[in-house]
Structures are given as structure tokens and as C-alpha cells.
Amino acid sequence: MSAPLLSLEDLSVQFHGNRKASALNQVNLELGAGEVLALLGESGSGKSVTLRTLLRLHPASRTKIQGSIRVEGQDVLAMKGRDLELYRGGTVSMVFQEPGLAFDPVYTIGQQITESILAHGEKDVGKAKAQALEMLEKVQIPQAKRRFDAYPHELSGGMRQRAMIALALACKPRLLLADEPTTALDATVQIQILLLLRELQRETGMSVIFVTHDIGAAVEVADRVAVMYAGRIVEEGPVSRIVNNPCHPYTVGLLASTVGPEHRGKPLQAIPGAPPDLANLPGGCSFAPRCSRASAQCSSQVPPLVSGSGGRLACWNPVSQLENQ
Amino acid sequence: MKTYMELAPSAALTEEPPAAPPSRGYWGVVWQQLRRDPMAIAAGSVLLLIVIAAVFAPLLAPADPYKTSMIKRLLPVGSEGFLLGTDELGRDMISRLMYGGRISLLMGVVPVFAAFGIGTFIGILAGYVGGKVNMVIMRVLDVFYAFPSVLLAVAISGALGPGLSNSLLALTLVFVPQVVRVAESVTTQVRQLDYIEAARMSGASAFSIIRVHVLGNVLGPVFVYATGLLSVSMILASGLSFLGLGVKPPEPEWGLMLNTLRSAIYMNPWVAALPGVLIFLTSIAFNLLADSVRSAMDIRR
Amino acid sequence: MNTPNTPAQAAAEHTTPAHGAPLTDRGGPAQPLLLVKDLKKYFPVRGGPLDRQKRFVHAVDGVSFAVPKGQxxxxxxxxxxxxxxxxxxxxxxxxxxxxxxIFDGEGVEEYGGLQLKEFRRSLQMVFQDSFASLNPRLTMQEAIAYGPRVHGVPAAQALAQARALLARVGLEPSQFGSRYPHELSGGQRQRVNIARALAFDPRLVILDESVAALDKSVQAQVLNLLQELKAERQLTYLFISHDLHVVHYLADQVMVMYLGQVVESGPVEKIYNGSAHPYTRALLSAVPSMDPAQRTEVSPLAGDPPNPINPPSGCRFRDRCPHAHALCAEKTPALQAVGGDIHHLAACHLNDLTSGHPLAGKELNP
Known part of the structure; x- marks a missing residue:
């Protein structure tokens, strides 16, 4: 495999402010060009922190970042000034959960997309406008010409999310970060957006990191899934392997607690307890206190993330073994 | 297949209790936050010092604040026997400043507390009842709001005549609309929260809901706002005295002292500035403390 | 009930009637616990200062349903x-x-019927936002005891009952009783909200998106708890959710709403396996597939739900419906039995052979 588009090495993020928290703990991750990775996890798992760290959105004064982030061979953590501005939105851009909050309410959708294109090197206003309109058409907004001059509040939730995607893709980023882009949407709109993202990815060949807590959404768009828990990746692999043959007890539990028709009338196999406090992580495996397979080793030693043919796994007592070849 | 009944106890009690220390309660957390905040400690200490000096003035003051002396007029700071010098009538500055603190602090605190009580009551009433009652109360108060505080205070004091109790009344009237506004907006916010709906579901009376659920959650923010008013009140009170609408001489009061020493500013600027410095220090300390309390009370989920 | 010594069961025995007489079954098992007839609510919309025409959001427009006892x-x-x-x-x-x-055969707040206060006691609600539904200044046991206290239960008794309820919902009273909402996790807070609802021994509990904000692993715990409590206390639930999986798991009867109206209702297996309304079918097929080999290829519906201020004439779903016909704009379809099954109702012209819709009665692809 050629050099990956993105590689995270031992990335750790700690917040120290009013409350201290170890949000990310030694995350290692690689993403190839054109690949779609889903980061799956619950609240506090570090999935959103990973995205925000990738764009360096955390306030530097309260955040301690260790390790390295490389995108196309560039060291992201060393970027400054204009380089960082061009990187944000140019090389890597982001789609947020609440499109209503990500747009400035006093400018039209078209103005905002045009401005973003101008900010990333385009000199000609006319060309930028044409490009922005083209983007709106690309995300299948009906009557794009009319919507170009619409203010964010004049669009429905689904349309706003489409416009948000248009804004994110306006400068043709190599990597798109999507932070729960469909969580706030209704079911019938959610599936439209998922399909759109899949289509645009195929068309542009960009890489996507798709953060979600919904396994169903991950299955619809991702090639690969990385399951996160308490700031660590606990299991990673192709989406079909994760869904059909999960190895980590947490992944197994997460899949089991996603209810389906087959569960009717039976108690659900819930994972007991609640996610750990990030300010006060247990020694050893963070999942050990909730895990039915935990042994003494689990609570004393952090399991390493071991690679195999089916992906990677960090567990001392997996439900099924990751085949080693 | 197991039924739910059989599974109940085991499944339910597995929720792992987080190993946290016993609850300190809401105010416990606020107090702990404040203790960790250097700004709060500094502001609090300064205030404490000023309050102690004022309260215990009769014990601490080195001299009689009313005793004049024609020879020892306007002695500079650090003169022998007069640590902070003397004023235009030869009275000991440090003693006068200590005694003056009593009235100045009183005029800072009393109107704010009175307005806090009255304003919260009206505000909660307007906010909880809503509708037309709210509109009538708020529009009436808007009339008061239309005047700048200073102008309003001067106008009311002027109408009532000079004197301590009249200035207290005037200042209270100035602050009531401001407190009402805050109390009303907080109440309106709180009223829409689910726990109020849950309380309504339990069939509680409006009075009970206000007492248990609204009051506790409104008092906090309003109190913080009121703490911020303390400095304003002090400055306004000093202003009234400065204009001759507050306390009358020879009573020591910082605003009044500032006024009478005004003419000495070219002869002895340090002494003349002292009451102003104290007004400044006290109000800054009140403000900083209010800011700290505000952020300490903001406990996020 | 082979282990009666567990704290949870002891708690369950301890908590029953604490105040007044429990509201008993009056209408018999065949009487639905709750009957709702033609419920309507319009919210006025504020136009600009020059906009004289009053407009309304038809939030709920003629909704009728029945909730059978224990379901x-x-x-x-x-x-x-x-x-x-x-x-x-x-x-x-x-x-x-x-x-x-109509609650158990008695009209609510009508002459000779049930008083509002009495009705409220037999019905409780659990909200979506576990944090906003707890007063930040009350400890958990105070929050639970508040309702009974309002109804005159002595403080000590209300508190003891609250602690027993905490134990029942899986929170150790000695540890959680004196805590404040911000010290608990979302799942734990929602358990407290459930305990508070139970403090009245209600017969009907309304769960308004009660598990929607919880993490999946915690959501499963709470769903289990809800099922246990329902069996243990003969509760009836009104479960409101946008999550079709969860509704499928929990519900016995399902009602599908669109723009303030009921479009289909019936037993859960009928709705999920033989839905008759195009909207229900679209909703069901919009659920992401869990099989990477069978991803959704075509979105079942285009566009967003329309604005409820100006709903389309006739059938409100017609402008998104794949089978819409001129008839759908003219005539509003009524809820009618599907295939002669009076328990399964749908409001669609396709379902009515006499409606005149060209596709009526034909087998359709979802």
C-alpha cells in the first residue's frame, strides 16, 4: 500500500481546564485515499475529539496534544497561520451535526460557500459563484439557483445539511470529516443524506471519516469501522467483519443492545454499567469494569491493539479470535 | 426463557456505582470552585479587609474622625500620627475613611438587598404567570428603565430631599426594575423546563411549584446579578453624596469626602484621591467576586 | 419470584399504596385504559405586524386512538x-x-367524570431530556418524594418510599439518594425519572422519547427496566419514539402519525410486516440496513416532511407519495380497516377499493 492519506500515531489529547479529562489515549490510525472509515462509539468515547483534533479546533491553552498527525505527509500539529487556514477546509473539511449552527444566519447559503472558495485561493468572484452553484447542484438541492440566495433559516433540516455538505466540499478536500451528520435528522431524510455522501465519495474519490453512534448508519456508508471506547480504539476492521464476527466484548455488546425484531418479548443483552469517567480512567482495559469476560490481567494491563488479517483488536479475552496469518 | 420478573433484581442492580466521594451538594461544589479561584480569593480578601475596618472602626480607628484642627490641615500621607494624612479641616484621614466605609458599604448593600427581595418577587410573579400580567408589569417597569440610573437616582433623591434614608429609598427604586428584568427572564426560562412539567404532572399547586422548583433556581442567577449591582450602588450613593443629595457633613462618607477634598487636589493630590481609591477598590472587588460566583455557579452537566 | 430477598423485590413490596386508595381497575379488562377521541390542537403562527391573516400550525388534527390495558x-x-x-x-x-x-370508562374533566387531579395521579410522564426533567437543586430522593409530599404523605414516609423506588430502578439508595442531577450519568438520571413517575402508582405512563438521548448500551438497560416494571406493576405505556427499532421491540400496538394525523394504526406485527400505508412503508425501509452486503440503494422518499402550517389538501402525504394520483388532492382519505381487519386501520385511498384510485387494492412495491 502506498503512503496513507492520513496517519495518526500515538495521538493523545488531554483537556485541562475546570475539569481534567484524558479524551484520547494513544490512538493509532491510518486511512488510505478514497477510503471511508466509520468511528463508532458512545458519548465520551473520543470519536468527536478525534475529528476536532484533526482540524486543530481545540483551544490550545487548555489542550495538551501528544503524538503526531500527518495528512499527505504534512505534520498537522506543526502547522501555523496561513498553512493551517488552507489546510482547514482545503485539504480537510468537516460536516457538523447541527447544520443550523454551522451556518452564519445573516449571510445567504450561496454567499457563504462563495466566500469559502475565495478564501482558498480562487481570485475571480464570478468563477467562485459559479463553482458554489455547481456544488449546490451536486448535493441535489432542488432549484439550486433559488436556494443559492436563501438564508439558512429558510431551508429545511435536510436541505441545510445538504448545503453544509456543499460548503464542506466546495474546496475539493482530500478528506471529509463528518461528525454525526445524520443524527439530528428524521429517518426518511437521514437515509437520503447517507446515500448522498456515499455517492459524492464515489464521484470525488475523497476519503471520509464518518463519526456516528449508530451502527446502521456506519454500515450504510463505511468500508472500515473503528470502534472507540474511552478514548481508545478497541477494535477495527472491515465493516462486514465487525458486524458479522465482532471480537471485542464491547463491540459484541453494542451490537447486541441494538434492538431488532428478533428481540421482541425477550430481555435485551444490555452492557451493564456506564462508560468510565475520563478524568479518572481505570488502570488496565477501560472496559474491564463492565465486561463479563474480564480477568485479573484486564484490570491491570492495558491490552495492546494487535493487528491481524481481520483488522486490529485490543482485548485480552476476546469473544472470538482475530485470525492471524 | 426467563421472564422479566426473574431477571429484574440482577439486571437492575448491575449499574456500576461510580467510585465518587459522597455528594457535596450544589453549594458545596460552588464553594469548592470559589476556593480554587485565585481571583475570588483576592477580591474576597480585599472586601473582607474593608468590611472589618468599617465594622470595627470604633475599635480600630486611631483618632476621632470628627475632631478638627486648624493647624494640621491637609497633612500629606505618612505624616507622624496621621498615617494617611488629614483632610481640609485637619481630621485624621484613616479614621474618617474607616468610619466612612460604614455608611458607604451600607448604602451599597441595603438598596441592593431591598431591590433583590422586591424585584425577585415581582419578577417571578411576572415570569410564572406570564400573559397579560407579565406584559403589564414589564411595560410599567420599562418606563423606569428608560432613564439612566444616575439620572433616576438624582431625580428621586431630589424629590424626596437629602438624607441617608431617602437616598437608600431612591437607590432601591433604581434597582428594582433591573432585578425584575433578570428574575423575569430566568423564571420564564425555568418555567419551560421539563421538571416543572413533571411537577405539574404530580398535581402540585402553583405555589408549591414556585417555592420548591422555581425559587431555588431563580434566586441563584438573580443573586449573582445583584452582587454585580453592589458596586453600582456604592458608586451611585457616593455620587448622590457628592452632589449633596445623600449624607450631610460632617458625616464621613467616601463620596462626600471626595467632594469636599476636591478643592485640595492641587495641594495634596494623594490625600484627595484616597476616598476615590477606596470606592474604586471596593467596587472592583465586588465585581470580580460577582464574576467568580457566576462562573462557579455555572455547573454544566 | 424465587428469590424474594433481593432488595429490589423487597422494595417493590414496600412501595405499593403509599397515599390514598390506589386507583383500581373500574371498567374491566375489555375497557381500554385510555380512549382519545378527535383530539385537536392548533397553534397560532405569528405573522409580521402587517399580516392580518391568522394562520395556525395544525399540530394535532383529529387524532383518535385507544390504549388497551396492560399494553x-x-x-x-x-x-x-x-x-x-x-x-x-x-x-x-x-x-x-x-x-x-376517556380514562378507564370515565370522561376526564366532564360532568360526573374523573377530576383532573385524580386523572393526573393515575398518569405520569417520563421526558426525553433526563437533565432538564430534574430540578438541579433537589437530591434524587427529594425529587422522587416531592409528588407524594404534595399529596400529603408525611415526609419520612415519602422519603422511605423514594429510597425504595431508587433501589427498584437499580440505584443503591444509600449512594444515590442524596446526590444531585449533575452527579449522575444520563442513564442513571433517566432511572430516577422513571422512579419519580412510579411514585404515584400510576396506571398509564407516557414515555416521550424517554430512551432517545441515551447511549445504545445504556438504552438497552433502560428498556429492560421498563419491561420489568410494566410486568411487575401492570402498567400501560404510551411510548412515543422516532426509533422504529425500539418501538418494534417494546410496543404491542403501533400508531403512525404524519403532519398531525394518524395515517395507520394496528398491532405491531401488522404494521411491521404488512403495512398498508405508503408512508409507513417508506418509514420502515428508510431504516439503515444492518447488512453491509445489502445496503440501501434508493431512498424511499425524497425531500423533507412539509411545513405543518400549510399542509397539502386532501391526503397530506400526497406530495411525497410515490403512488399519488389526482384523486389524492381532492379527497381526504379516512382511516379504514385494512382487509377487513378492524384492528388494523390505514388512511389511504389505495386501501379503499371504492375510492376510485386506479391502483386501489393492487399489490404495490414499497
């Missing part, structure tokens, strides 16, 4: 369909503009 009625639909407003109208947190509520 769970799931209400599903997208945002703006009126499901939460329906819940609030039933709970009487909002005054309906029209409609009737």
Missing part, C-alpha cells in the same frame, strides 16, 4: 408529526382545542 401503544413519526404534542395533550400539560379523553 404498550407506540406512536411513531418524524419531527413535526404531532406525536409529542399528542403526549402533552393526553397528559393535560396543554389544553386541547377539541377532543375527549
Amino acid at each position: 404498550t401503544l407506540g406512536i411513531v413519526g418524524e419531527s413535526g408529526c404531532g406525536k409529542s404534542t399528542t403526549a402533552r395533550l393526553v397528559a393535560r400539560l396543554m389544553e386541547p382545542d377539541a377532543g375527549e379523553l
Whole structure:
């Protein structure tokens, strides 16, 4: 495999402010060009922190970042000034959960997309406008010409999310970060957006990191899934392997607690307890206190993330073994 | 297949209790936050010092604040026997400043507390009842709001005549609309929260809901706002005295002292500035403390 | 019940009638616990200062349903369909503009019927936002004991009952009783909210998106708890959710709403396996597949749900419906039995052979 588009090495993020928290703990991750990775996890798992760290959105004064982030061979953590501005939105851009909050309410959708294109090197206003309109058409907004001059509040939730995607893709980023882009949407709109993202990815060949807590959404768009828990990746692999043959007890539990028709009338196999406090992580495996397979080793030693043919796994007592070849 | 009944106890009690220390309660957390905040400690200490000096003035003051002396007029700071010098009538500055603190602090605190009580009551009433009652109360108060505080205070004091109790009344009237506004907006916010709906579901009376659920959650923010008013009140009170609408001489009061020493500013600027410095220090300390309390009370989920 | 010594069961025995006589079954098992008839709520929309014409959001527009005793009625639909407003109208947190509520055979707030206060006691609600539904200044046991205290239960007794309820919902009273909401996790807070609802021994519990904000692993715990409590206390649930999986798991009856109206209702297996309304089918096929080999290729519906201020004429779903016909704009379809099954109702011209819709009665692809 050629050099990956993105590689995270031992990335750790700690917040120290009013409350201290170890949000990310030694995350290692690689993403190839054109690949779609889903980061799956619950609240506090570090999935959103990973995205925000990738764009360096955390306030530097309260955040301690260790390790390295490389995108196309560039060291992201060393970027400054204009380089960082061009990187944000140019090389890597982001789609947020609440499109209503990500747009400035006093400018039209078209103005905002045009401005973003101008900010990333385009000199000609006319060309930028044409490009922005083209983007709106690309995300299948009906009557794009009319919507170009619409203010964010004049669009429905689904349309706003489409416009948000248009804004994110306006400068043709190599990597798109999507932070729960469909969580706030209704079911019938959610599936439209998922399909759109899949289509645009195929068309542009960009890489996507798709953060979600919904396994169903991950299955619809991702090639690969990385399951996160308490700031660590606990299991990673192709989406079909994760869904059909999960190895980590947490992944197994997460899949089991996603209810389906087959569960009717039976108690659900819930994972007991609640996610750990990030300010006060247990020694050893963070999942050990909730895990039915935990042994003494689990609570004393952090399991390493071991690679195999089916992906990677960090567990001392997996439900099924990751085949080693 | 197991039924739910059989599974109940085991499944339910597995929720792992987080190993946290016993609850300190809401105010416990606020107090702990404040203790960790250097700004709060500094502001609090300064205030404490000023309050102690004022309260215990009769014990601490080195001299009689009313005793004049024609020879020892306007002695500079650090003169022998007069640590902070003397004023235009030869009275000991440090003693006068200590005694003056009593009235100045009183005029800072009393109107704010009175307005806090009255304003919260009206505000909660307007906010909880809503509708037309709210509109009538708020529009009436808007009339008061239309005047700048200073102008309003001067106008009311002027109408009532000079004197301590009249200035207290005037200042209270100035602050009531401001407190009402805050109390009303907080109440309106709180009223829409689910726990109020849950309380309504339990069939509680409006009075009970206000007492248990609204009051506790409104008092906090309003109190913080009121703490911020303390400095304003002090400055306004000093202003009234400065204009001759507050306390009358020879009573020591910082605003009044500032006024009478005004003419000495070219002869002895340090002494003349002292009451102003104290007004400044006290109000800054009140403000900083209010800011700290505000952020300490903001406990996020 | 082979281990009666567990704290949870002891708690269960301890908590039953604490104040007044428990509201017993009056109408018999065949009488639905709750009957709702033609419920309506319109919210006025504020236009500009020059806009003289008064407009309304038809939030709930003629909704009727029945909740059988001991069952769970799931209400599903997208945002703006009126499901939460329906819940609030039933709970009487909002005054309906029209409609009737009949609780166990007795009209609510009508002459000779059930008093509002009595009705409220037999019905409780659990909200979506576990944090906003707890007073930040009350400890957990105070929050639970508040309702009974309002009804005159002595403080000590109310507190003891609250602690027993905490134990029942899986929170150790000695540890959680004196804690404040911000010290608990979302799942734990929602357990407290459930305990508070139970403090009245209600017969009907309205769960308004009660598990929607919880993490999946915690959501499963709470769903289990809800099922246990329902069996243990003969509760009836009105379960409002946008999550079709959860409704499928929990509900016995399902009602699908669209723009303030019921479009289909019936037993859960009928709705999920033999839905008759195009909207229900679209909703069901919009659920992401869990099989990477069979991803969704075509979105079942285009566009967003329309604005409830100006709903389309006739059938409100017609402008998104794949089978819409000129007839759908003219005539509003009524709820009718599907295939002669009086328990399964759908409001669609396709379902009515006499409607005149060219495709009526034909087998359709979803």
C-alpha cells in the first residue's frame, strides 16, 4: 500500500481546564485515499475529539496534544497561520451535526460557500459563484439557483445539511470529516443524506471519516469501522467483519443492545454499567469494569491493539479470535 | 426463557456505582470552585479587609474622625500620627475613611438587598404567570428603565430631599426594575423546563411549584446579578453624596469626602484621591467576586 | 419470584399504596385504559405586524386512538408529526382545542367524570431530556418524594418510599439518594425519572422519547427496566419514539402519525410486516440496513416532511407519495380497516377499493 492519506500515531489529547479529562489515549490510525472509515462509539468515547483534533479546533491553552498527525505527509500539529487556514477546509473539511449552527444566519447559503472558495485561493468572484452553484447542484438541492440566495433559516433540516455538505466540499478536500451528520435528522431524510455522501465519495474519490453512534448508519456508508471506547480504539476492521464476527466484548455488546425484531418479548443483552469517567480512567482495559469476560490481567494491563488479517483488536479475552496469518 | 420478573433484581442492580466521594451538594461544589479561584480569593480578601475596618472602626480607628484642627490641615500621607494624612479641616484621614466605609458599604448593600427581595418577587410573579400580567408589569417597569440610573437616582433623591434614608429609598427604586428584568427572564426560562412539567404532572399547586422548583433556581442567577449591582450602588450613593443629595457633613462618607477634598487636589493630590481609591477598590472587588460566583455557579452537566 | 430477598423485590413490596386508595381497575379488562377521541390542537403562527391573516400550525388534527390495558401503544413519526404534542395533550400539560379523553370508562374533566387531579395521579410522564426533567437543586430522593409530599404523605414516609423506588430502578439508595442531577450519568438520571413517575402508582405512563438521548448500551438497560416494571406493576405505556427499532421491540400496538394525523394504526406485527400505508412503508425501509452486503440503494422518499402550517389538501402525504394520483388532492382519505381487519386501520385511498384510485387494492412495491 502506498503512503496513507492520513496517519495518526500515538495521538493523545488531554483537556485541562475546570475539569481534567484524558479524551484520547494513544490512538493509532491510518486511512488510505478514497477510503471511508466509520468511528463508532458512545458519548465520551473520543470519536468527536478525534475529528476536532484533526482540524486543530481545540483551544490550545487548555489542550495538551501528544503524538503526531500527518495528512499527505504534512505534520498537522506543526502547522501555523496561513498553512493551517488552507489546510482547514482545503485539504480537510468537516460536516457538523447541527447544520443550523454551522451556518452564519445573516449571510445567504450561496454567499457563504462563495466566500469559502475565495478564501482558498480562487481570485475571480464570478468563477467562485459559479463553482458554489455547481456544488449546490451536486448535493441535489432542488432549484439550486433559488436556494443559492436563501438564508439558512429558510431551508429545511435536510436541505441545510445538504448545503453544509456543499460548503464542506466546495474546496475539493482530500478528506471529509463528518461528525454525526445524520443524527439530528428524521429517518426518511437521514437515509437520503447517507446515500448522498456515499455517492459524492464515489464521484470525488475523497476519503471520509464518518463519526456516528449508530451502527446502521456506519454500515450504510463505511468500508472500515473503528470502534472507540474511552478514548481508545478497541477494535477495527472491515465493516462486514465487525458486524458479522465482532471480537471485542464491547463491540459484541453494542451490537447486541441494538434492538431488532428478533428481540421482541425477550430481555435485551444490555452492557451493564456506564462508560468510565475520563478524568479518572481505570488502570488496565477501560472496559474491564463492565465486561463479563474480564480477568485479573484486564484490570491491570492495558491490552495492546494487535493487528491481524481481520483488522486490529485490543482485548485480552476476546469473544472470538482475530485470525492471524 | 426467563421472564422479566426473574431477571429484574440482577439486571437492575448491575449499574456500576461510580467510585465518587459522597455528594457535596450544589453549594458545596460552588464553594469548592470559589476556593480554587485565585481571583475570588483576592477580591474576597480585599472586601473582607474593608468590611472589618468599617465594622470595627470604633475599635480600630486611631483618632476621632470628627475632631478638627486648624493647624494640621491637609497633612500629606505618612505624616507622624496621621498615617494617611488629614483632610481640609485637619481630621485624621484613616479614621474618617474607616468610619466612612460604614455608611458607604451600607448604602451599597441595603438598596441592593431591598431591590433583590422586591424585584425577585415581582419578577417571578411576572415570569410564572406570564400573559397579560407579565406584559403589564414589564411595560410599567420599562418606563423606569428608560432613564439612566444616575439620572433616576438624582431625580428621586431630589424629590424626596437629602438624607441617608431617602437616598437608600431612591437607590432601591433604581434597582428594582433591573432585578425584575433578570428574575423575569430566568423564571420564564425555568418555567419551560421539563421538571416543572413533571411537577405539574404530580398535581402540585402553583405555589408549591414556585417555592420548591422555581425559587431555588431563580434566586441563584438573580443573586449573582445583584452582587454585580453592589458596586453600582456604592458608586451611585457616593455620587448622590457628592452632589449633596445623600449624607450631610460632617458625616464621613467616601463620596462626600471626595467632594469636599476636591478643592485640595492641587495641594495634596494623594490625600484627595484616597476616598476615590477606596470606592474604586471596593467596587472592583465586588465585581470580580460577582464574576467568580457566576462562573462557579455555572455547573454544566 | 424465587428469590424474594433481593432488595429490589423487597422494595417493590414496600412501595405499593403509599397515599390514598390506589386507583383500581373500574371498567374491566375489555375497557381500554385510555380512549382519545378527535383530539385537536392548533397553534397560532405569528405573522409580521402587517399580516392580518391568522394562520395556525395544525399540530394535532383529529387524532383518535385507544390504549388497551396492560399494553404498550407506540406512536411513531418524524419531527413535526404531532406525536409529542399528542403526549402533552393526553397528559393535560396543554389544553386541547377539541377532543375527549376517556380514562378507564370515565370522561376526564366532564360532568360526573374523573377530576383532573385524580386523572393526573393515575398518569405520569417520563421526558426525553433526563437533565432538564430534574430540578438541579433537589437530591434524587427529594425529587422522587416531592409528588407524594404534595399529596400529603408525611415526609419520612415519602422519603422511605423514594429510597425504595431508587433501589427498584437499580440505584443503591444509600449512594444515590442524596446526590444531585449533575452527579449522575444520563442513564442513571433517566432511572430516577422513571422512579419519580412510579411514585404515584400510576396506571398509564407516557414515555416521550424517554430512551432517545441515551447511549445504545445504556438504552438497552433502560428498556429492560421498563419491561420489568410494566410486568411487575401492570402498567400501560404510551411510548412515543422516532426509533422504529425500539418501538418494534417494546410496543404491542403501533400508531403512525404524519403532519398531525394518524395515517395507520394496528398491532405491531401488522404494521411491521404488512403495512398498508405508503408512508409507513417508506418509514420502515428508510431504516439503515444492518447488512453491509445489502445496503440501501434508493431512498424511499425524497425531500423533507412539509411545513405543518400549510399542509397539502386532501391526503397530506400526497406530495411525497410515490403512488399519488389526482384523486389524492381532492379527497381526504379516512382511516379504514385494512382487509377487513378492524384492528388494523390505514388512511389511504389505495386501501379503499371504492375510492376510485386506479391502483386501489393492487399489490404495490414499497
